Amino acid sequence: MSHTPHELAVEFPAHVVRMHDLKGTNAHFARLCDEYHEVNRAIHRAESRAEVVTEEHESMLRRQRLALKDQIATMLEA
Template sequence: MGHVPHELHEEFPDKTAALHELKTSNGHFARLAEKYHEVNREIHRVETDVTPASDEVLETLKKQRLRLKDEIAAMLAAT
């Protein structure tokens, strides 16, 4: 498996305009996107052995990223 970051614009390639619009107009969405970015980067650092972490920590981070992604997807679907 490649250790490729899951950036929002890659996860939602057909929603790049909506991502930008919501980031600039909706404070809650902007905070969600920022938190997703932080968690996503931490996962990438763990997967590439830049930051050591246990499997349990990595699994927790991945679950957190998925919850954030689900909430972001719901907000995108509502636009």
């Protein structure tokens, strides 16, 4: 497992199997997960100062991650 905080398996531990299944059968869900991971890693790089970003950009990334997480949660609960 990654050391990056907020990975989907950590955020939704009860849905790990369902996430795996949906990634294989639902292209939209797979794209949302890929985008979530990309944004989450960008936030982690900003937090760890590996990449310098403005406070506004980091805030925008956090809002984007939350929106993606909400969409993923909705699909997991469906």
